[in-house]
Amino acid sequence: MRGADGEGPGRGDTGAADAPVARWQQWRPRTWGALALAALVLVGAGAYAVRAYTARQQLADNQQQLADACWGLLPRDHLRPHLPHDTAGRLVEYGTLLHPDQESGALLDCRLAWGGVSAEVRATAPLRPGPDAPDTVQPPDAAFPLALPANALGSADGDDDTAAAVLVVTCPNGLARRTGRSTDLQVRVSLPLARPGTPEEPDGPTRTEAARTAVAVADRIAVRQGCGGTPLGELRAAPTRPDASLCHWLDADALGLAGTWTSRPTGPYATRAGHCELRARPVPQRPGDIVAIEATSASGAWSRDIAEQQQGAALPHFTARATARCGGASTYHQVVVRTLDSAVVDRQPSREQLAEQRRLARTVLDRYVAAEGAWPDRSGCRGTRVLEEAP
Template sequence: MPGTGAPRAARRRIWLVSGLVALAVIASSVTWLVVSRAEDREERLAANQRQLARACAGLLPAELGAFVPDDKPGVLDEFGTMLRPREESRALLDCTLSWGGGGDAWEPDARARVRAEAVLTRTTGPALDGSFGLPLPDSALGAVSTDDRLTGSAVSASLLADCPKGLTGRVRPSRDLLVTVDLPSAADDEYDVPRADRLLASRTAVRVADWVAKKQGCGGRPLKAGAAAPAKAAKLCSWLSPKALRLAPGEWKSDRNAATYSRRTGVCGGRLDDSSPAEELAVKAVGAQSWSGVLAGGAYDSHRGGSHVPVPGDRAEAGKPVTIQESGDDPLLALWARSRCAAGPTYHRVTVTPQIGFTDGPQSGTTVLEPRERRQLSRKARAVLDRYLVAPDGWPRRAHCRDTKVMGEVAQWRG
């Protein structure tokens, strides 16, 4: 029909313009939504970073910012008498900050925790393995360990420090401060945790200990100052001479020797190299360890739980043959003693491990220890203890131990 072309063209132009306007509105909305979400993420990230800086009395390291998410809020749980005065708590400080997880997740994506508490009587102290990585005075003891998580890994530091003027906030004062720190690591597993992450945990533990000591006014110089260089342990175990003690001849290697001197605990050990054959009942391994102060009770309780502490007057098997059953662990004889040393009441434990061959006959996997052989092992254990106690550079002398009393033996073999 004539004259219809122009209206149709006009309608097409209207539809086109309307479509372009709609597209522009949609694009604008999408852009606004993207910008809005980006701003929300930036605000969330900033809020989480502020939370990290304030949490746990500001004691968490800034390096944890790498774990702070921009899509979920951090979850903070903190308590303790030094965070909330007059609160009844075993801890001076106990604070956990975590990110992610929730719902059906087994654990958060990342978690940091610091805890400080006054030790009243006994505890299991950090391992004396040199893992702490920072110099400490001989009154302090620290160690670092690692662990796997579902995502990444974690690094933990423990630190036992001295507060000469005492800590308050418990039923009675204590001069022993125990700090534990758990931090996340981006390493794929515990064996790949870098040294920087381990040192970060150690530095955080020192920071917490110094903060608590300063706030409590409990005395002692700051650990971070590094004023007291650690005593060298090079000669701590030089007393352990296989030749002087008439142990199994051959090549010996050290076993768990202390890396530095600590007046809280010491450890020495030696073992015959596997390539060196030993005669029957020759001593092929020797160990000596001491625990002092609050570590003494914890160590004794730990061994008592396995029935590995002496029972007064129990020498029933010393005068008769004993059948020993092969169990997978080397049979050994332990000798215990107690003293008073620089850090307080102390337990000493020395062990001798004999070479024992088990039969292949009718009573497979057994051997018989005669009374004279048992007495021979007792003499070896006493010789090790005596030499350990009087060695000029050994732990007992360095720790000024006195009033030593022998407590008794423990035969750690399965009859």
């Protein structure tokens, strides 16, 4: 009867209708999980694409900034590996070449930095050598890595993070400053060391890159300021060798010096400065004995620096000095005879020894300014005037 009144078929119909619902309930968790995973993948891919685009755009911006900074003279190939993808570069540029009405001690001061990495260029017209100026007497490891002409002076240095080069060239027409006029143009360039894994090495091409950049900046400024000198152009990458012929005149035998003496090789000839030196080997141990003889010349800003350096000398010495015009520039000649410090032997030199050392200083000076092939001769010095001798 239950079947006859339709109850059986009704239950059968209900069961048939419930089957798709059961299958839907089984399928739904898996489907939503897959959809959620797909959504996450799409979101992640989108975020990655955005980050990648942003990184590419930031790198492109940094590359363009590098190309434009410092008149576009920074070495791009060297600095490109340092460019970050996630940090904007910070550029600071000022100086009277960029802003003529600006109060500045620099013709150009440019610094481009990315976090802790930076490239720097500074150009000045010094009235006297500053603390970072090239020394007229340079150790071999500080030599400028390019073969400079005689009218330029350079040096190279650096630390654990950077390599730097300093270059000074002559501007015959002069460079105006608010406090005076200079015929010297000095450029200093500092670059980060090469990244590990790149072909460059800290002791080689990195310093060369700094030197080449300094040359490019100096030439650009010289043309822009009408310096009147000859551009340096492309210099060959070769270490500058000492020119021993500059000091052949400083001969121990010709001066009547007893014992063994060694000469310190001078740098290449430069119109700005020259230096020759003899040292006693081994060092004498008697009071008043001579331990070294030095002859130095400098013109322009460098001539103002010699006397002050001499005042700070530690060992006892006797000095003969002269002035001259060399190549049209005011020049200072100096010969120093250094003696053994009396504190070492606890005795003072005799009066006769002191008189002999004064005489020797003047003899060396006379020989120096007249010697063929010495710095005064090569520099065309004229009108030499000996100054009062000073102990």
